[in-house]
Amino acid sequence: MQDVARLAGVSVSTVSYVLTGVRPVSDTTRQRVQAAMDTLGYQRNALARGLASRRSHILALLFPAIERGLSGTALEFVTSAAETARRHGYHLVLWPTGADDEAETRDLVRQRLVDGVVVMEVKLHDPRVVELQRGDTPFTLIGRTADPAGLPYADIDFDATVRDALDHLTGLGHRHIGLLSHSRGSLQAGYGPTVRVLAAFEREARQRGLLTAIRHCDETADAGRAAVAELFAERPDLTALVTLNDNATFGAVAQIVDGGRRIPGDVSVLSVVSSPQVGALSHPRLTTMAAPGARLGRLGVESLLARIEGPPAVAATGASTLHELIPCRLDVGATTGPAPTTS
Amino acid sequence: MQDVARLAGVSVSTVSYVLTGVRPVSDTTRQRVQAAMDTLGYQRNALARGLASRRSHILALLFPAIERGLSGTALEFVTSAAETARRHGYHLVLWPTGADDEAETRDLVRQRLVDGVVVMEVKLHDPRVVELQRGDTPFTLIGRTADPAGLPYADIDFDATVRDALDHLTGLGHRHIGLLSHSRGSLQAGYGPTVRVLAAFEREARQRGLLTAIRHCDETADAGRAAVAELFAERPDLTALVTLNDNATFGAVAQIVDGGRRIPGDVSVLSVVSSPQVGALSHPRLTTMAAPGARLGRLGVESLLARIEGPPAVAATGASTLHELIPCRLDVGATTGPAPTTS
DNA sequence: TTGTATGCGTTATCAG
DNA sequence: CTGATAACGCATACAA
Numbered sequence: 001m002q003d004v005a006r007l008a009g010v011s012v013s014t015v016s017y018v019l020t021g022v023r024p025v026s027d028t029t030r031q032r033v034q035a036a037m038d039t040l041g042y043q044r045n046a047l048a049r050g051l052a053s054r055r056s057h058i059l060a061l062l063f064p065a066i067e068r069g070l071s072g073t074a075l076e077f078v079t080s081a082a083e084t085a086r087r088h089g090y091h092l093v094l095w096p097t098g099a100d101d102e103a104e105t106r107d108l109v110r111q112r113l114v115d116g117v118v119v120m121e122v123k124l125h126d127p128r129v130v131e132l133q134r135g136d137t138p139f140t141l142i143g144r145t146a147d148p149a150g151l152p153y154a155d156i157d158f159d160a161t162v163r164d165a166l167d168h169l170t171g172l173g174h175r176h177i178g179l180l181s182h183s184r185g186s187l188q189a190g191y192g193p194t195v196r197v198l199a200a201f202e203r204e205a206r207q208r209g210l211l212t213a214i215r216h217c218d219e220t221a222d223a224g225r226a227a228v229a230e231l232f233a234e235r236p237d238l239t240a241l242v243t244l245n246d247n248a249t250f251g252a253v254a255q256i257v258d259g260g261r262r263i264p265g266d267v268s269v270l271s272v273v274s275s276p277q278v279g280a281l282s283h284p285r286l287t288t289m290a291a292p293g294a295r296l297g298r299l300g301v302e303s304l305l306a307r308i309e310g311p312p313a314v315a316a317t318g319a320s321t322l323h324e325l326i327p328c329r330l331d332v333g334a335t336t337g338p339a340p341t342t343s
Numbered sequence: 344m345q346d347v348a349r350l351a352g353v354s355v356s357t358v359s360y361v362l363t364g365v366r367p368v369s370d371t372t373r374q375r376v377q378a379a380m381d382t383l384g385y386q387r388n389a390l391a392r393g394l395a396s397r398r399s400h401i402l403a404l405l406f407p408a409i410e411r412g413l414s415g416t417a418l419e420f421v422t423s424a425a426e427t428a429r430r431h432g433y434h435l436v437l438w439p440t441g442a443d444d445e446a447e448t449r450d451l452v453r454q455r456l457v458d459g460v461v462v463m464e465v466k467l468h469d470p471r472v473v474e475l476q477r478g479d480t481p482f483t484l485i486g487r488t489a490d491p492a493g494l495p496y497a498d499i500d501f502d503a504t505v506r507d508a509l510d511h512l513t514g515l516g517h518r519h520i521g522l523l524s525h526s527r528g529s530l531q532a533g534y535g536p537t538v539r540v541l542a543a544f545e546r547e548a549r550q551r552g553l554l555t556a557i558r559h560c561d562e563t564a565d566a567g568r569a570a571v572a573e574l575f576a577e578r579p580d581l582t583a584l585v586t587l588n589d590n591a592t593f594g595a596v597a598q599i600v601d602g603g604r605r606i607p608g609d610v611s612v613l614s615v616v617s618s619p620q621v622g623a624l625s626h627p628r629l630t631t632m633a634a635p636g637a638r639l640g641r642l643g644v645e646s647l648l649a650r651i652e653g654p655p656a657v658a659a660t661g662a663s664t665l666h667e668l669i670p671c672r673l674d675v676g677a678t679t680g681p682a683p684t685t686s
Numbered sequence: 687t688t689g690t691a692t693g694c695g696t697t698a699t700c701a702g
Numbered sequence: 703c704t705g706a707t708a709a710c711g712c713a714t715a716c717a718a
Contacts, residue, residue, distance in 0.1 A: 002695085010704080011704070011705045012695090012696085012705090013697085013698085013705060013706075013707090014703090014705075017704085019696095020698095022697090023704090026703060026704090029704085041449075041453065042453075043450060043455075044454065044695085044696075046399075046454040046455060046456035047393040047694085047696090048394050048695035049697075050696085051394050051694090051696070051697090051710045051711070051712090052709080052710055053710085054710075058436070061437075065426055078418075078421070078437065079408060082437040082438070082439050083439050091437075091438075091456065093434045094437055095425070095429070095434075096422060096425050096426050106384070110386035111386050112388050112390065112711095113390065222623070247620070247624065250623070250624040253626075254626035257626075280563060280564040280565070280590070281590065281593040281624060281625075282593070282624075283564075283594075283596075283597035283600075285564075344711065344712065353688075353689085354689050354690075355711090355712080356691095356713080357687090357688060358712095359713060360713090362712095362713095366688095367687070368687075369688085387711085388710085388711050390710085390711080390712095391711030391713090392711080392713075393694095394693095394694050394695070394710085394711080394713095395712045396712080396714090397694075397713095
């Protein structure tokens with residue numbers, strides 16, 4: 001910066017001010033400074049800037065390492081978050097949290113390296129969120145805790161998603177509908193999608209008077225096969241299956257076919273919180289409801305930036321706190337069709 | 344840090360020295376300082392530390408945004424890289440590079456925010472690499488340029504992978520083998536996997552006197568179907584297919600079956616640079632060769648750290664420059680079997 | 687073995 | 703509209 005100042009014949013503070021723009025600078029000097037910066041290829045030192053301004057322009061993305069192997073939509077989310085951050089002049093650091101989520105979260109914010117935190121894969125009772133609430137670092141959740149009233153979050157609208165899914169199926173005449181969900185472990189761990197889809201499914205099915213059967217299973221095709229076998233053993237009259245588990249879905253489809261049932265002639269399959277790309281891997285192409293990964297990534301980062309850069313009042317009062325619920329979008333493939341006439 | 348020093352009854356520099364360990368501190372004072380840090384929950388300010396020491400403890404991960412939609416192994420790679428960095432006390436910032444790779448790379452290193460750069464999805468002639476060579480920021484490549492002699496890289500050993508793939512197939516008696524690759528565009532863009540697998544396949548096939556047919560296609564199941572149809576139109580006597588394109592592979596399998604051929608009775612399918620997890624989505628389960636995503640992530644970061652923290656001689660001479668090639672690992676599924684006897 | 691003092695490259699306050 | 707200059711929080715050379 002000194003070099004730039006010298007070359008432009010001004011003081012360092014003037015250079016700083018043309019960069020920050022917080023105080024008026026005459027056009028002529030501004031141009032001289034700009035020219036000097038261009039010829040020198042000058043870029044502000046990010047560390048010094050952060051130290052002096054108490055703003056690092058770095059955000060952290062907290063995500064649980066390894067568990068459930070992070071799906072494809074997770075990658076879409078991460079990419080979208082990184083791009084959004086960058087578009088606003090911010091960096092995004094990836095912060096895998098392991099077993100001891102709480103301590104790791106605390107250490108992260110105390111380093112004062114990041115201006116804000118985006119928390120992925122939030123659980124109903126998430127120690128990371130508890131820890132963040134204690135500190136003064138702004139954060140937003142992707143997903144929600146059990147009681148997210150005062151917290152800014154963006155999440156999938158599981159209620160609407162399940163409603164839309166059942167609308168699609170009942171519209172085709174189905175009345176006996178199964179649910180193939182994530183593992184029972186994820187349910188007990190308070191993993192949002194598992195818990196909320198289950199609750200919504202049970203509620204909606206009751207309201208509509210549907211007959212249902214529910215199975216939880218691990219994230220593998222083999223587990224999906226086994227679960228579906230049990231499902232049809234329990235309720236052979238199922239004509240449709242809603243799945244919440246990409247890997248298991250493929251096993252489920254195979255098992256249904258192997259069991260002598262035709263898709264969608266005898267059984268319809270609808271994979272929710274998935275994506276058309278994944279659906280296209282199946283043959284026939286799966287009917288899916290796409291998780292809004294990219295949209296959540298963008299929303300999460302933008303609302304976080306609003307809290308960081310907005311007037312202090314916003315951060316303090318929590319006014320305009322983001323509460324965004326986005327449903328999955330239905331993409332009708334070839335695995336859902338009219339219910340068989342039971343005549 | 345002042346608070347810690349006051350509480351421990353020492354000077355700030357002493358606190359700093361117990362943290363850095365670059366000069367001996369008596370056991371008693373060290374313990375007093377430790378105790379003070381514990382009770383205060385002290386963590387060093389990352390920005391100040393970086394500014395003073397000229398070391399940010401931050402690495403950048405350069406990856407091309409959106410193109411090819413980043414596969415599942417890419418996520419495995421990113422996660423592994425982030426975890427490795429963290430285990431060594433480093434942060435990893437995600438840096439999506441768009442159209443203007445070169446300028447973005449230059450701006451990044453000039454900010455002096457990062458101590459080193461990991462470059463993903465390196466192309467044969469990669470402007471990002473050219474730019475990095477001009478600067479003095481250490482970097483490692485995941486993938487390689489056309490002439491990577493002096494550059495540190497970790498990459499898939501495509502030669503060995505293709506060799507192992509053909510060994511597996513010829514061992515089963517196959518002599519007529521097709522290749523379903525990435526898009527022609529990726530070939531022209533100099534995308535490493537596309538270029539190197541193609542070269543290895545042609546060379547190995549010639550050496551073994553195999554009859555081949557080759558198709559490039561986009562990363563969709565539909566494109567895979569179309570390409571396979573052409574493949575068999577051109578050479579109906581194919582008994583095996585090597586695929587380098589996860590999405591297209593699923594279309595390929597469907598097309599083969601629809602075409603009245605049985606897998607693996609009539610045609611064997613082997614998906615390379617893939618993963619058993621993806622293979623398990625297919626029914627019957629695909630024989631795959633797994634890309635070493637996690638291993639590459641770890642290697643890339645660790646070799647970068649060696650250059651950053653190692654003696655200056657290492658960085659200067661390029662001694663012990665990483666040149667690591669890792670083959671994909673064969674996982675035999677149910678889509679490869681003995682070649683049909685042509686009697 | 688420990689303390690003092692300077693500098694890292696900006697931002698921001700205080701003058702002019 | 704512009705220029706000095708004191709923080710920012712730590713690392714490190716220099717003293718003791």
